[in-house]
Amino acid sequence: MVSGIPLFPEQASTLAPEVDNLYFFVTAVTAFFALLVVVVVLVFAVKYRDRTGEKVGAPIHGSLPLELGWSIIPFFISMAIFAWATLVFFHIVRAPDQTLEVYSTGKRWMWRFQHIDGQAEINELHVPLGRPIRVIFTSEDVLHSLYMPAFRVKADAIPGRYSSIWFTPTQVGEFHLFCAEYCGTRHSGMIGRVVVMEPNEYQAWLSGGGSGMSMAARGEQLFQQLGCVGCHLPDGSGRGPSLLGKYGIQETLATGATVTIDDTYVRESILTPQMKLVAGYGPVMPTFQGLVNEQGVMSLIEYVKSLPRTGGPPAAAQASAAGAPAAAPAQGPR
Amino acid sequence: MTTTVLPRVTYLNVRTTVASWLLTKDHKRIGILYLLVVSFAFLLGGIFAAGVRIELTTPEGDFVSADTYNRLFTMHGVAMVFFVLIPAVPAILGNFAMPLMIGARDVAFPKINLLSWYVFVIGFLFTLAAMLFGGVDTGWTFYTPYSSQASNSNVLLTGIGVFIAGFSSILTGLNFMVTIHRMRAPGMTWFRLPLFVWALYATSLVQILGTPVIAITVLMLALERALGFGIFDPRLGGDPVLFQHLFWFYSHPAVYIMILPPMGVISEVLACFSRKSIFGYSFVAFSSLAIAVFGFLVWAHHLFVAGISPYSAMVFSFLSFAVAIPSAVKTFNWAATLYRGAIWWRAPMIWVFGFIGLFLVGGLTGLFLASLGLDVHLHDTYFVVAHFHYIMVGGAIMGYFAGLHYWWPKITGRMYSNGLGTLAAMLVFVGFNLTFFPQFILGYLGMPRRYHAYPEEFQVLNVLSSAGASLLGIGYTLIACYLLYSLWKGEEAGANPWGATGLEWKTQSPPLPENFAQTPIVREGAYEYAKRETKVA
Ligand SMILES: [Cu+2]
Numbered sequence: 105m106v107s108g109i110p111l112f113p114e115q116a117s118t119l120a121p122e123v124d125n126l127y128f129f130v131t132a133v134t135a136f137f138a139l140l141v142v143v144v145v146l147v148f149a150v151k152y153r154d155r156t157g158e159k160v161g162a163p164i165h166g167s168l169p170l171e172l173g174w175s176i177i178p179f180f181i182s183m184a185i186f187a188w189a190t191l192v193f194f195h196i197v198r199a200p201d202q203t204l205e206v207y208s209t210g211k212r213w214m215w216r217f218q219h220i221d222g223q224a225e226i227n228e229l230h231v232p233l234g235r236p237i238r239v240i241f242t243s244e245d246v247l248h249s250l251y252m253p254a255f256r257v258k259a260d261a262i263p264g265r266y267s268s269i270w271f272t273p274t275q276v277g278e279f280h281l282f283c284a285e286y287c288g289t290r291h292s293g294m295i296g297r298v299v300v301m302e303p304n305e306y307q308a309w310l311s312g313g314g315s316g317m318s319m320a321a322r323g324e325q326l327f328q329q330l331g332c333v334g335c336h337l338p339d340g341s342g343r344g345p346s347l348l349g350k351y352g353i354q355e356t357l358a359t360g361a362t363v364t365i366d367d368t369y370v371r372e373s374i375l376t377p378q379m380k381l382v383a384g385y386g387p388v389m390p391t392f393q394g395l396v397n398e399q400g401v402m403s404l405i406e407y408v409k410s411l412p413r414t415g416g417p418p419a420a421a422q423a424s425a426a427g428a429p430a431a432a433p434a435q436g437p438r
Numbered sequence: 439m440t441t442t443v444l445p446r447v448t449y450l451n452v453r454t455t456v457a458s459w460l461l462t463k464d465h466k467r468i469g470i471l472y473l474l475v476v477s478f479a480f481l482l483g484g485i486f487a488a489g490v491r492i493e494l495t496t497p498e499g500d501f502v503s504a505d506t507y508n509r510l511f512t513m514h515g516v517a518m519v520f521f522v523l524i525p526a527v528p529a530i531l532g533n534f535a536m537p538l539m540i541g542a543r544d545v546a547f548p549k550i551n552l553l554s555w556y557v558f559v560i561g562f563l564f565t566l567a568a569m570l571f572g573g574v575d576t577g578w579t580f581y582t583p584y585s586s587q588a589s590n591s592n593v594l595l596t597g598i599g600v601f602i603a604g605f606s607s608i609l610t611g612l613n614f615m616v617t618i619h620r621m622r623a624p625g626m627t628w629f630r631l632p633l634f635v636w637a638l639y640a641t642s643l644v645q646i647l648g649t650p651v652i653a654i655t656v657l658m659l660a661l662e663r664a665l666g667f668g669i670f671d672p673r674l675g676g677d678p679v680l681f682q683h684l685f686w687f688y689s690h691p692a693v694y695i696m697i698l699p700p701m702g703v704i705s706e707v708l709a710c711f712s713r714k715s716i717f718g719y720s721f722v723a724f725s726s727l728a729i730a731v732f733g734f735l736v737w738a739h740h741l742f743v744a745g746i747s748p749y750s751a752m753v754f755s756f757l758s759f760a761v762a763i764p765s766a767v768k769t770f771n772w773a774a775t776l777y778r779g780a781i782w783w784r785a786p787m788i789w790v791f792g793f794i795g796l797f798l799v800g801g802l803t804g805l806f807l808a809s810l811g812l813d814v815h816l817h818d819t820y821f822v823v824a825h826f827h828y829i830m831v832g833g834a835i836m837g838y839f840a841g842l843h844y845w846w847p848k849i850t851g852r853m854y855s856n857g858l859g860t861l862a863a864m865l866v867f868v869g870f871n872l873t874f875f876p877q878f879i880l881g882y883l884g885m886p887r888r889y890h891a892y893p894e895e896f897q898v899l900n901v902l903s904s905a906g907a908s909l910l911g912i913g914y915t916l917i918a919c920y921l922l923y924s925l926w927k928g929e930e931a932g933a934n935p936w937g938a939t940g941l942e943w944k945t946q947s948p949p950l951p952e953n954f955a956q957t958p959i960v961r962e963g964a965y966e967y968a969k970r971e972t973k974v975a
């Protein structure tokens with residue numbers, strides 16, 4: 105059983121105090137107005153009580169200054185809340201540049217987490233203290249929502265799209281991880297824990313997992329198995345554009361529009377290549393829908409990310425070619 | 439009271455066969471027909487809620503299976519939203535009172551009014567059948583692709599029920615709108631209309647413009663589920679979030695279908711028992727219209743974490759704050775109405791006090807959810823559950839009961855026990871707060887909604903909540919008891935037991951089948967208590 109009633113959640117990320125301060129402010133403002141109205145109503149109700157029901161009230165019909173006052177003042181107060189809340193929101197949705205990335209897929213009824221070094225875990229996520237972590241995820245079936253209350257972050261997992269959350273843990277320990285979007289029978293069982301560890305313990309944990317291949321290496325393997333390599337030659341002489349150093353830059357499409365090559369774009373290039381054609385290329389790339397699963401797509405993305413801007417094979421590819429497991433976390437700046 | 443003899447001919451006794459009820463075109467009888475169906479749906483929804491609350495007294499999922507639990511909360515939501523909250527005030531109280539209040543003999547299209555009821559009943563029967571043959575488990579929001587592909591419960595049957603019931607809502611809206619335009623008694627200018635009528639007018643607007651969208655959405659869902667059209671399922675090339683946009687484009691305004699009419703009721707009852715004109719009549723009237731119009735522009739505040747762009751989230755957050763202002767204006771005007779009134783503490787007024795308290799909390803906690811930075815954490819937690827119950831139950835249902843207690847003597851010609859009416863209001867108020875206040879805390883702690891089992895640390899608050907729900911149950915049962923008892927033993931009410939100013943109080947109770955012996959002529963505003971020679975009768 106529980107001792108005492110918990111009233112407030114743990115603050116375990118850099119975002120948590122920001123969200124909580126806003127929460128206290130809004131609570132204070134709303135409590136003030138609630139009390140104001142309640143007190144006014146009660147005082148009037150008692151003071152002007154008429155037990156007979158036979159008297160009539162004063163002939164008062166309204167007051168323009170009052171109406172304006174109690175429209176305009178609440179409006180400005182609510183705009184203050186709006187502005188503050190929007191600032192906090194942009195902190196929540198905008199990840200910093202340097203993040204440690206973890207991929208995840210939600211599936212009824214479990215969360216699978218894939219570290220870029222290769223470790224995969226189910227319903228558990230190990231992360232180091234003090235590093236900004238970014239979880240990039242999608243769903244393999246219906247909607248889910250990845251929610252970590254101690255970090256005050258949440259986003260829906262939507263099939264066919266990537267969502268992401270980021271947080272910097274500020275406290276070592278274990279924290280809840282919930283599915284917040286109803287997904288059927290065992291929705292309330294689609295939970296797990298986030299384990300925040302000291303950085304050195306995290307390193308030990310990473311190398312202890314020993315699952316072998318990093319995501320980029322796995323991606324490279326797929327790149328060959330699926331025949332991508334036949335069209336996407338590194339020097340650009342193939343039927344498709346070279347993918348070297350493409351990640352993160354602007355691409356011009358056949359329509360003339362430009363897009364940033366990010367996770368979603370690469371994903372779409374693989375699954376629905378005809379939707380956004382690169383300028384100067386015909387619609388020859390086949391769809392890989394059904395040939396590669398969500399984890400495979402994520403590995404391919406990680407591989408594309410790992411490709412260096414200049415020529416020469418990427419570090420991850422070398423490691424895998426030698427058959428050696430990547431030991432160091434090979435996340436790159438985005 | 440001048441007369442205590444029950445009138446000889448009333449709309450109730452003019453004919454008494456079952457057929458005379460089932461074929462009636464009298465708006466007053468149709469109101470009662472709705473009352474019967476809606477009360478049954480309320481009972482049903484209440485039983486489902488009891489199942490949910492019993493399950494949640496322990497952290498383990500041990501009272502019912504996970505699948506049963508999911509069906510319980512879904513059917514609770516479906517029954518309460520589509521068959522109680524949306525019709526309760528407009529279709530029951532609106533039907534009964536609105537034509538009387540504007541001095542009309544009936545609504546503009548009496549036959550369509552009866553048709554609306556049948557359409558409503560047919561929709562309800564479909565939904566009931568879905569519930570009897572295994573239920574439905576998608577949540578009342580029917581989110582895709584779960585509802586279109588994954589769920590193996592009666593989604594189609596429920597969808598058809600909701601779809602059909604929607605037409606009843608559209609027809610009622612049209613009927614009321616035309617009635618208010620065309621059927622007002624001589625002298626009943628727009629600005630002499632009781633505020634309840636203004637609220638119904640605004641509601642009709644939402645019903646007419648919004649309901650077709652939910653009908654189309656449910657139809658698309660049915661096409662995808664039954665025939666594999668790829669509208670919402672990404673595997674078929676659809677977009678699951680599109681469903682949420684369409685669903686909330688109706689369902690957010692639907693919140694105003696549920697709350698505007700009770701707000702109108704509050705204005706009526708408050709004016710009557712303060713013996714005063716409503717403070718800022720035109721501001722209260724126009725705030726209803728403002729809410730109805732701006733209510734259509736905030737739907738995406740349900741999608742802040744559903745992958746919409748941060749900038750559109752910003753716009754919808756801004757508009758959501760803006761739509762809160764007219765509700766705040768109403769509340770301030772109600773409070774100001776009490777100033778220098780002659781406040782008569784009768785049962786309906788106690789319900790109004792309860793409404794103000796709960797609606798205040800419901801409205802103000804909406805600001806938390808409109809705040810982008812807070813909504814990320816609060817979305818889909820018990821905070822949201824608590825918030826909308828404060829609005830829907832604390833607001834809409836309290837308002838409905840305020841109205842029912844207010845017009846009951848007019849509807850039946852009998853008085854209920856004032857003491858019990860007051861007691862019930864207080865029980866419901868206390869029970870309600872005990873049920874739902876802990877859920878705000880649970881939500882901020884991070885307990886997600888629609889959870890069959892939950893971590894242990896949330897138990898104490900959940901037990902409190904379930905205890906409160908029992909109290910609520912007792913309160914509602916009590917109401918049914920004394921109201922039914924009043925039909926047998928209640929004192930005769932007389933034409934105007936509250937000394938109210940509205941036209942509905944100028945005719946006998948229960949009214950004549952044709953409402954008024956002669957068409958009334960209106961010479962003053964709705965709430966001219968001050969012009970009265972201090973004492974009525
Ligand atoms: Cu879930």
Ligand SMILES: [Cu+2]
Nearest residue numbers: 690737739740
């Ligand atoms: Cu809404």
